[in-house]
Amino acid sequence: MTFCESIMKTTAQYCTIPMEAFVAAAEDRDGMSGAQGPLALALERIRLRGHRRVLWQRHLWEQTAQIPAQGLAIPHEEIDTICLALNTPGEEARFYRLHPQGEALSQAIDTLEREWVHSGRGVVGELAACFALSPSESDFLTLCMAPELDPGLRRLYGYLHDDATLCAPTPWLARVVFGWDLSVRLTPESALVRWLLACPRPGEEHPWSIMARWTVDPRIVNHCCGNRDLPPSLQGAAHWIPPADRLSYEPSAVAPLREFITTQDPQRPGRQRYLQLAGTTGVGRKTWTARLCAEQGMRVLCLAAPRLLNAETGDTPAVPHVQARERLIAAEREALLQGCVLYWAQADRVSRDTWQQAPHCAPWQFFGMEHLGSPLFRENAVDTLHFSLPLPAQTRAHWAQLLPAHENALDLTALAERFSLTPAEIEALAPRAHAGRDALWSACRSLSHGRLGSLAALLPCPFNWADIVLPVDTIAHLQEIVAHTTHRQAVYETWGFGRKRPLGRGVAALFAGPSGTGKTMAAQVLAAEMGVGLFRIDLAGVVSKYIGETEKNLRRIFDEAERLNAVLFFDEADALFGKRTEVKDAHDRYANIEINYLLQRMEAHEGLAILATNRKGDIDPAFLRRLRFIIDFPLPGVGERAAIWRLALPEQTPAGETLLEAINWELLAARLEISGAGIKNIALAAAFLACGDGRKIGMRHILAASRRELAKQGRLVGGEMWGCPVPHLQHTDNARQ
Structure with missing residues (x-):
């Protein structure tokens, strides 16, 4: 039997469509793209090429007397066909030239290919240009998308594989449908894979085999169909930023940001434009970015970097390393698909190693940062703009x-x-x-209570100037602090002193004195007078044994205090601000780094920081020189003690009943040398003793309470201190008996 006779026999055995109807259908395909668009044209390419391949496979089956999808039995004739190289591209091309249906399909395919090229290959061509796909990668992407657009093509794929269980696109199928030569291979470095457009199905034992099943990302199919919804991997952590119609406040960073967006680099017109935007949340970084990009016709997609990419944060589980990389790729892929700008919020809360996995191919990316720090990228030179809080x-x-x-x-x-x-x-x-x-x-x-968390505690501020008893000079010194904070705007801006002092316009004060002399109470009075919150810093939470953590905690404290205009109160500050040590080992070196960082932040701090210590001599002199106020709190003298006793022991209850009985104020002030806090402790203890005794507060209760308070300090009290025996009060029930 000749080759032509075998072709005609194949046609008669397998083709149930009359020849005239087949030729008419092939001719009707000419120009159909003009009516249905390039996407329909892409599907028709798969159908025509698949249909032509069907004819060849049917011919081979007839040659070997096969029944298609026969199972595990391999006939002798099939082995002869393989050994004699009868199934070759050359034999296949010859078959199409001699077979009437094959020739008609080849002509239709040639016409379709010309129309395909003339149309620019539609959305597939756009994807190829966007992600630098080779012609073979573009064809394979079309092969992967086709059954998602027309599910019936899955059965065609299974038929061409001669395997009803293999109804998915494979590199082998692309080779026989598009005529690839052996040099075309799909690898992990292919653009299709790097951009997650299509990849081997999960679970494939040999994912890079020519018979591996592949799948296309549904986001790519949706994009080709005109759907612009974000992929599931980004949803919940991404949103479009609408441009604001009116912005009443323009930070100084807006001018360089506008120049960055509107000015094209003449040396590298197509290069990626990346910029780090540092500043406090709410200062206007995202808003101004969206506004300026909208003026250039660009939309801005905001992505929550910690939620999308970060390692474990609080109760949020860690994002696996591979998943973080895939989300970075998905984000930049979206920027290329939609021609938008990416804005990564809180980018500095993601590690630099994670950012290094990004493709770095999106044209525009902005990285929002809360702190000015090292660049997020080791290799890319990324500039930083700082959005300051408004004056x-x-x-x-x-x-x-x-x-x-x-x-x-x-x-x-x-x-x-x-x-x-x-x-x-x-x-x-x-x-x-x-x-x-x-x-x-x-x-x-x-709002000023802030987010200092476990590093600080908000102190109540119930006191005013009438509640605190200090020497006149100390009170005047404290009132100077209030004046420095209240008139800051007038002195620095109106009077022009800000030009002479560009750094650190805040106030740093040291309160030095023994325990109980009123340092904490003075801080409460100042905060109440200024109308701001007072935070006591927990030094145990600030100082960390891990390298770099103490600086991170200090930075967080000062940044939050400046943003919220709160007063920082470092109690027992000598534990943190002690003398810088001589470097003997690595721990000393890092301790000095922490102190140097603290000194820098104190100089640049815009708010009020109060440092309290009872060991003034232990604080580094270099640190003391950077303090604007150093206020000593001595133990109270006789006059101050008398005033404190009268404040600590009210004469009447809120209801007007008399509380005191024959109190010798002069004796208490003259004989009992104790701090103001000690006096308050004695007064409170005496009140409880008197209440339990069923009487008014008298000298016997005060003397008994003072004996116990002084005993806590290791001081014994005898009758010679008071000029009379010190009473020992018994239990209330015994006293009443």
Whole structure:
């Protein structure tokens, strides 16, 4: 039997479609892309090429007397076909030239290919240009997408594989459908795989085999169909930033940001444009980025970097290393698909090693950072812009613009001086103004409590100047601190002193003196007078044995204090701010690094920091030189003790009943040399003794309480101190008997 006779026999045995109908169908395919679009054209390429391959496989089956999908039996004729090299590209091409249906399909394929190229290959061509796909990769991507668009093609794939269980695209199928030569291979370095457009199915034993099943990312199919929804891997951690219509406050960083976005580098017109934006949350980094990009016709996609990429944070489980890399790729892939700008929020909370896994191919990426630190990338030179908190004058102008009718009633000048707020916080608090000045100030104060967490505790501030007893010079010194904080705007801005002191406009004060002399109470009075929160710093939580953690904790404390305009109170500060040590080992070297970092932050700190110590001599002199105020708190003298006794022992209850009985104030002040805190302890203990005794507070109760208080300090009390025996009060029941 000749080759032509075998072809005609194959046609008669397997083809149930009349020849005339087949030729007409092939001719009808010409120009169908113009009516149905390039995506329909891509599917038709698969159908036509698959249909032509079917004819060849049927011919081979007839030659070997095979029954398609016969099972495990391999006939002798099939082995002869393989050994005699009858199934070769050359024999297949000859078959198509001589077979009537094969020739008609080849002509239709040639016409379709010309139309395919003329149309620019539609969305597949866009994907190829976007991700630098080779022609073979583009064809294979089309092969992978086709059964997602037309599920019936899965059966065609199984038929061509001669395996009803293999209804998925494989590199072998692409080779026989598109005529690939042996040099075309798909590897892990293929652009299809690197961009996660298509990849071997999970669970494939040999994923890079020519018979491995492949799958396409559903996001790519959706994109080709016109769906612009974000992929599931990004949903929940990404959102589009709408451009603001009106922005009342323009930070100084906006001008260089606008220049960065609008100016093209003439040396590298197509290069990636990356920029780190540092600043406090709510200061306007995302808002201004979206606004300026919108002016250039670009949308901004904001991604929560810690949630999307981070390792374990609190109760959030760690993101696996591979999954973080895939999400980085998915984000940049989305930027290329949609032509948008990426904004990574809180990017500095993700490790530098994680960022190094990114493809770094998206044209525009901005990285929001809360702190000015080292660049996120080792190799890429990425510039940083810092968005500073608004100055008091800018804050007041923002308040006035939002609340023009309440400018005088709300005392906006003092409000701007006291609370350093971001534009977002001001806009959130502005609606509280309708409830009046006190409500607005209370809301600002509540916001100042901040997020210092376990590193600090918010102290109540119930005291005023009338409640504290100190020497006159000490009180005047404390009131100078209030003046420095209250008139900061006038002196630095209006009078021009800010130009002479560009660094650190805040106030750092040292309160030195024995325990119980009023250091903590003085800090409470200052915070109450300033109308801001007072935070006591937990030194045990600040100092860490791990290298770099102490600096990180200090940075967090100072940054939050500046943002919230809170007063920092370091009690027993000598434990942290002690003398710098001589370097003898690695621990000493890192201890000095921590102290040097602290000195730098103190110089740049914009708020009030109060350091309390009872060992002033242990503090490094270099540190003392950077303090604006050093205030000594001595033990109270006779006059101060008398005033403290009268404040500690009220004469009447709130209901007006008399509480005291024959108190000798002069004797208490003259004979009992003790701190103000000790006096308060004695007064409270005496009150409990008197209440248990069923009597008013008298000298016998005070003398008994003082004996116990002094015993705690290791001081024995005899009758010679008071000029009379010190009473020993018994249990209340025995006393009443």
